Amino acid sequence: MKRNPATFLLLIAALVAVASASARGQALVADLSSHHVAITTGFTGTDVLLFGAVDGEGDVVVVITGPPESIAVRNKQRIAGIWVNADTVEFQGIPNFYAVASNRPLEEITSPDIRETQQIGAEHIATKLAAEDRDRPAAEIALYREALIRNKQNSGLFSVEPEQISIISDRLFRTQIHFPSNMATGSYSAVVYLFRDGEAVQAVSTPILVEKVGVGAEIYNFAHQQSALYGLAAIVIAVFSGWLGGVIFRKV
């Protein structure tokens, strides 16, 4: 395991955290191995270690939520023999990324009502409809909602099954959160809940900032902030490399 030294350090940090937590009477402390995910040109996704400590028994649930976005869910129908996007429902405020982790199955930890209010589990993500879709029958909306979650799951952005959290001797816990390469940039949050007898007794939230850095970030900003200049630069580069190619291979 190449993460060993880091894990060791984190465990020490966690132990220190436990000590200070019990000193201040907090039942739950948690932190991340990194609060900053840098998307570099070599980025293929990354793992962030979430660790912490609980004071006494209980269940730990972690919910990671990405920045909100509006999403159009489109339904294909066969028209004149070909499949065409025929109908659209627009959802607002859907997290770009959603992951949940727990030490045992969510159904065993708490009731559906609490999961619903706390938005624990992909099926409980609050969805807001665009104004023009609010009069539609609920059964129809439910199909689109399922499709939304299914598509997000297929692209690796929603995890429907909770990841495993391991708790060591009722005290230290840790879990690995995987961020895929197609994640959006922006601010994410990791909320850690401590459940006792089905009730959330404490919750702590930590932010994670995901941003592009380096050349990739500069190109992206250039393209979005000075798009006319970027377009011209793209043409100049193309003309130059085309000319270069023509000259280099003239004699060959």
Next chain:
Amino acid sequence: MHFYLPIAEMSVNIFLILAMGGGIGFLSGLFGVGGGFLMTPLLIFIGVPAPVAVGTEANQIVASSVSGVIAHMRRGNVDFKMGGVLLAGGFVGSSLGVVLFKYLQGLGQIDLVIKLCYVVFLGIIGGLMFVESARTILRSRSVSASRGKLHQHNWLHGLPFKMRFRRSKLYISALLPLMVGAGVGVLSALMGVGGGFIMVPAMIYLLGMPTSVVIGTSLFQIIFVTANVTFLQAVTTQTVDVPLAILLLIGAVIGAQFGSKYSVRLKGEQLRILLAVMVIGVCAKIAYDLIVTPEDLYSIAPLIAH
């Protein structure tokens, strides 16, 4: 080795992109076509969002047309006057195309329109090319073709604003190349192609240009039309991924050299029938995808807030 594309916002394998550029470059060198009609669907196939594929491919075609046109200019095979008129139409058409692209994107129909354009135009061009080259091969053993007229005269030649194109040996209405340029310009913006595969037959059969100047002139005007598409896509949709275009380009320039060396070993009509088969193949694949029931009838797309 992976590379994170800043505009497409995805991680790709560098060698896969280089190989794609090389493969398509080889074919474009072999057949003397730009290869955009193969590259754009291929990019979409590996997961590049359709708008990024179209915008980036336009950028790459600028480069490949520049290297192509150099050789033709040296041999004097470019009719600049005709190119200029085609270009004027091309600017109007491609600008309209970019506006149409953005509108269709908002409706959620852009993927469908791109695919339908591919099916219709590749189907027509591939079919015509196949029939024509098959006929040539069958006929070649019996008769040497009669001289005949330089080109057919029909109602198109009765249009006003006649203009003399000396290098093409034509005296025709300027409206004709303007319309051809505009039509191909729209397709260029919508399909992410240079449009050579439509432009070349249109120049030969519609305008009656001599084949010797057709490819050089078409390449010349494609440079400017795709540059216009690149610029407008960069401004309106921010979908031009320059690093991706450069990677494709490196592969394409090298591949094209091998392709053009290989092409001398094949006869013109053999090349054309091979190209026709390939064009029909791409058309059939896209048509199949439109007809077969998709795995998931629902799809999602983020709405970009402005």
